[in-house]
Amino acid sequence: MNRYTAMLAATLLLSTSAVTVSQAATPMRCSHQLPPAHHIAIVVDKWAAEVEKLSEGELDVQVFGADSLVKANDNILSVAKGDIECAFSLNFQWGKTLPIMNVTVGPYTMSSIEAWKKWPTSEAAAFLEEKLAEKGVKNIAWMFQTNTSVFTSKGKALVTPDDFKGIKMRGIGPAFDRGLTAMGATTAAMPGSEVYQALATGVIDAAITDVAAAYSRKYFEVQDHMTVVPVLAAYLHGYVNPAWHEGLSDKSKAALKQAGEAASQWALEASIQAAADAPKQLEEKGVKVHIATDAENEAFKAAMQPAFAEGFAEETGEDGKVLLGLIEKIQ
Missing domain, CATH: 3.40.190.170 (Bacterial extracellular solute-binding protein, family 7)
Structure with missing residues (x-):
């Protein structure tokens, strides 16, 4: 191989590597506390697959359940700081940080399934999404877990x-x-x-x-x-780091929105069935x-x-x- 051929080969190799890097999927590590058999953990896995499908491979969603990546009480801060991209928390885990998230755990306050069907697109949910943004996270999914x-x-x-x-x-x-x-x-x-x-x-x-x-x-x-x-009534909600979200393509942002809307329905159906069977x-x-x-x-x-x-x-x-x-x- 002469010098010119070697230089050309090296250039092509670097060019190929650059293309490969540019086409690599964006990692999205998602932490939650639920055990694998929990009905909502199964919904989260289904949501992850849907995000990857709708983003046409732009997002590589990696779900870490059962506290295997970040402990439940640390998920919110880890996402807000950007240590991980995504997490799911139960509403009452916001504690004193954002106590209005606990509104549904008021004794006998919101046990109606009909109300939960309306929740994801309601003014109440939008109000909470604004408050979550003020605390440094962007909400991407509402997953009703139980009213029983x-x-x-x-x-x-x-x-x-x-x-x-x-x-x-x-x-x-x-x-x-x-x-x-x-x-x-x-x-x-x-x-x-x-x-x-x-x-x-x-x-x-x-x-x-x-x-x-x-x-x-x-x-x-x-x-x-x-x-x-x-x-x-309790719910799990998914949220991501806002800066990370802002850097995504329009396709990936749309995928997260569409998958989140679908997962809200899946969670409701799974929770109703689980409550009946348990x-x-x-x-x-x-x-x-x-x-x-x-x-x-x-x-x-x-x-x-x-x-x-x-x-x-x-x-x-x-x-x-x-x-x-x-x-x-x-x-």
């Missing part, structure tokens, strides 16, 4: 407010936990991935969780009584499942709602009032 929860316990079912006196249980956030405290419980904050171990070792006596999560996280191995209650699945594992009666739900509501309302008002101020008004429009 369980109070889990061992040895005795929790069916009246008095049953909560003296027990220590997993809480989900300051405002909601006020309702548990009002019934006499002591609460401990922890992500869902840590609850099983805490129950198994006696760090806590009881928990509240999505009825389907009680099954997918195998709470039936450490708790033998579960009371099914429509006490709160009580029987838990019973098959030996759990004594009790479906709370109307009277029992009214007693829980009377005990918990005033305490939540007081805490939510203190935490959210005028924004909370505005958001509650917007939610009224879709009830």
Whole structure:
């Protein structure tokens, strides 16, 4: 090979490498806390495939579930700082950072499936998206997870407010936990991935969780009584780093928007099915499942709602009032 041929070959090699780099898919690392079997984790995987398809390979969506990339409590900051591109969090994980995200966990506040069908395109959702942007993340997907929860316990079912006196249980956030405290419980904050171990070792006596999560996280191995209650509604939402999003092509941005809209519907369908299946699945594992009666739900509501309302008002101020008004429009 003469000098000219060698130079030409090197030039062609560099040119080919540049083309390959320019055509490489943009990595999109997405962290979430849910175990692989959870119905919403499955929806997230389906969403990821849809994003890749709609972006025609421009985005390489890499999903890391079960706290395998970033711990649940660190997801929001990691995305805001740009350490990772994307994450999914449960609404109550915003805690005191953005307490209006907890509006749906108000006891018996938003348990209507019809309202959730309207949620992704509602003024209420748009209002929250603006607030999320102010906190440094861009929302890309709303995934309804549950309007059916369980109070889990061992040895005795929790069916009246008095049953909560003296027990220590997993809480989900300051405002909601006020309702548990009002019934006499002591609460401990922890992500869902840590609850099983805490129950198994006696760090806590009881928990509240999505009825389907009680099954997918195998709470039936450490708790033998579960009371099914429509006490709160929870959602997982997906968000990305705004600067990273701004650098995407119009095609990739459109792919994220379209896939997010589709995933909202998939999540609703999957959650309805999971809520229907889970009580029987838990019973098959030996759990004594009790479906709370109307009277029992009214007693829980009377005990918990005033305490939540007081805490939510203190935490959210005028924004909370505005958001509650917007939610009224879709009830």
